[in-house]
Amino acid sequence: MPSNATRRTLLAGAPAVAALALAACTDEPSGPVLSADADLPTAVPKGTKLVIGDPSQQLAFELSGLVDLLTFEYEWANISGGPKSSEAFRARSLDISSVADIPPIHATWTNLPIKIVAAAGRVDPLEHPIYDLGVAPGVDVTTVEDLRGKKIAFSPGQAQGALILRVLDSAGLAKEDVELVELPSTADTYSNALAGNEVDVAPIGGTQVRSYLNKYGSDGATTIPHGLRDDPWTLYAPVEVLEDADKAAAIAEYVRLWGAAKLWTRANREEWINAWYVEHEGLPYEDGEYLFDREGEPDFPETWDETIERHQETIEVVAAGTGNEPFDAATIYDRRFEPLVAEGIAEYGEGGNA
Template identity: 55%
Template sequence: MPTPGTIHAHTRRRRPSLVAGVATALLSLLGLAACGAEEKGAHLALTAAVPDEVPAGTVLRVGDPATQTALEESGLIDELDVEVEWANISGGPKTLEAFRADAIDVGAVADIPPLFAKWTGTDIRIVAARETVDPLNHPTYELGVAPGAGVESLEDLEGKKIAYSPGQAQGALVLRVLKQVGLEQDDVELVEMTSVDDAYVNALGSKQVDVAPLGQTLVKTYRAKYEQDGATTLQPGVRDDSWTLYAPTETLEDASIAAALKEYVAAWAKAQQWISEHPDEFAQAFYVDHEGLSPEDAKFVVDALGTFEVPTSWDEFIARHQETADLLEKEQGQEPLDVEALYDRRYEKVIANAVEGTS
């Protein structure tokens, strides 16, 4: 697997990597923040129109390896007339760490990290949204069941030990599933742990927990490793497909970076369409060549995840996101949050134009 926090410079005018030979992700982020600092552009009010022109010398720092791969493999990157420094950073915790280290300007995450960024003191805005076609039959996560746990259906979760990461999408999924089957937190034992790498797989295999949400890249691994011992997985039966691009608010108050983002989100939207229309090419380029999966496992993942769509109106997406925030407010004691205020809808029309092929 790639090392979190490393930088790959891939621009229309190739530039040398900003950091090299750094031993840890933290040092990498600090080095990137120090070396990659760009001179700030003019201040832009959040209510002002985003400029169309990107000033010469503007560099947009992006943590989104999947989209980078799609843009490169499809050739769409040649249409992106903005200089991008690509950070090999993904996932909520690492993206937020990168924001706080001033190492990236925008990152790609599920719907939970932007909420927790706001709740933990980082002011952010969401600038793009993606969802799955037929999400109940193509979940992002499945529930891994430990060998001998005695869980054959969602109704069997009562009294079980369930891996739980409050600040990640997996944690919200657990709460949604419990609500779906009429269970409260007190009806199960939530075991707090951060879902990083294969931590949940190991917890299931060692029977530290009975159930844990597993991303599709880990589902096949888990089955191959423990199915002979009786391990299984269950479909969660709830939506878990929301995906976003988000950025620190101060990034959007920089006129130069805001303008660069305007170009990037349009390219991002086209890249998501390309991924759905070219699953085999994406499986090879990203899951095999970048992530190190076998061709068979890569095909399993893209088939399991299904196809994506980029909504041209965010109304329904925001309404679902509000329901999630309200659930976390109730179940985790979080502060009430107006999710609508987190969305920078200036970019909504930009994406709609890109998806619909208009200008």
């Protein structure tokens, strides 16, 4: 079992990344070199350690008991999302992280070699979107075609920014047909920008949708659906980490339990709402219920063919919108890991018998 020191949770933000970087200065890959076409090792050597940026899954692993099946040493880093993950990857202070589909694309364009090792989405994704399009008070937008000429919040290199480019494409609009206002998609930035009429439209998700309408609906604030899939969820890791045979074996072990941990959260609704949304995120129970129901059921594809095809479409749209060169989506997937999530679900189901 890992020691208490290796179980510690590292705080989010720049201090966490800096602390990780300091801790990782001497923690370079030390296992045997594993070529990209070699089979994954089936056993994790003693002393192997991973730093994992997957905050909600950390809690799911712990509550479900699946964490006790991990045979390697681990540190949980409170890091997710593309910018922080990329920074930590470059500092060699993070081994694997949980993100949407845009960070792996952006990493590739910024010369950070990565591979996706797990992929998931949502059942009925159009019924359970991550984002809606928030519309500022007094702005007349009822369909995506109405976006022409509007000021739209835009965050390059993040899922929200890519969604806007995809929405424009689906509406037959070009970047030049709107005014993209570059804003970081952090906390309530977009909601505040909408309320202050700094932008006309912005993608907002989670409790921001409900709180935005509650606060500003009486002033004329609205939201509309964007009508696209926005549910990709991946685990990715630097290529140099996957070239370390010992770390690759540990990542395979983690990936194998990843889906079962997520299914545990869906099978234990009240416990998960209280543990994650209320205690961890500090939300009222009613907001936790809203988010739980909005999320819907997870979908773990047994093959990645359609996932890669959709990722390719996203790459093409985002490349056209940002001036980057498109590339083959298949090159950022490590298909050696493809069957592992389904194998883990078959063995551990909802994680309750770990």
